[in-house]
Amino acid sequence: MAVWYRNALGVVCGVAGAIFVGYCLYFDHRRRSDPNFKKKLRERRRRALRGRGSGGGTVTWPNLKDQEAVQKFFLSEVQAGEELLAQGEIESGVDHLSRAVAVCGQPQQLLQVLQQTLPPQVFQLLLHKLPSVGESILQAAGGGKDGGSKVMEEDVE
The missing domain is CATH 1.10.12 (Lyase 2-enoyl-coa Hydratase; Chain  A, domain 2)
Structure with missing residues (x-):
C-alpha cells in the first residue's frame, strides 16, 4: 500500500x-x-531611472536651521553615496556625496577625508558637482544666505 x-x-x-x-x-x-x-x-x-537620482532636482533638502534634520540628511546621503559607489554607480554615488558635503558643518575636513578615500577621478567628479549642488540648496532655502552658501564658497576655493 x-x-x-x-x-x-x-x-x-x-x-x-x-x-x-x-x-x-x-x-x-x-x-x-x-x-x-x-x-x-x-x-x-x-x-x-528618474528615481535613481540621475538629475538631482528631486532632492528634498532639510531645513538648514534644524540641526537634527541636517545631521540625519547628512548621514543618509553619505551612506547612500558609499553604497552606490560600492555598486559601481559612480554618478549617483557622487550626487549623494556632494549633497552631504553641501550640508556638512565642516566641509573642508570632509573633503580631505574623501580625497584620501576616493579614487582621484571620482574625487574630481565630486569637486565639479559641488557648485551646482550649492546652487540647488540655495534655491531650496529660498535664496537666503545661510549655511549652504558658506559651505559652497569654502569648497570652491
Whole structure:
C-alpha cells in the first residue's frame, strides 16, 4: 500500500506542477499580448531611472536651521553615496556625496577625508558637482544666505 501511496503522491505533485506552469504561461501570454504592455514597461523603466537620482532636482533638502534634520540628511546621503559607489554607480554615488558635503558643518575636513578615500577621478567628479549642488540648496532655502552658501564658497576655493 505504501508504494501505491507514493506513486499517487508523485502523480498529484506532477499534475499540480503542470497546472502551475500552465497558469504562469497563460497569464504571461495575456500580459504580453496587452496592447499597452510595452508602453507601460517603458514608462516604468523611465520612472525607475528618474528615481535613481540621475538629475538631482528631486532632492528634498532639510531645513538648514534644524540641526537634527541636517545631521540625519547628512548621514543618509553619505551612506547612500558609499553604497552606490560600492555598486559601481559612480554618478549617483557622487550626487549623494556632494549633497552631504553641501550640508556638512565642516566641509573642508570632509573633503580631505574623501580625497584620501576616493579614487582621484571620482574625487574630481565630486569637486565639479559641488557648485551646482550649492546652487540647488540655495534655491531650496529660498535664496537666503545661510549655511549652504558658506559651505559652497569654502569648497570652491
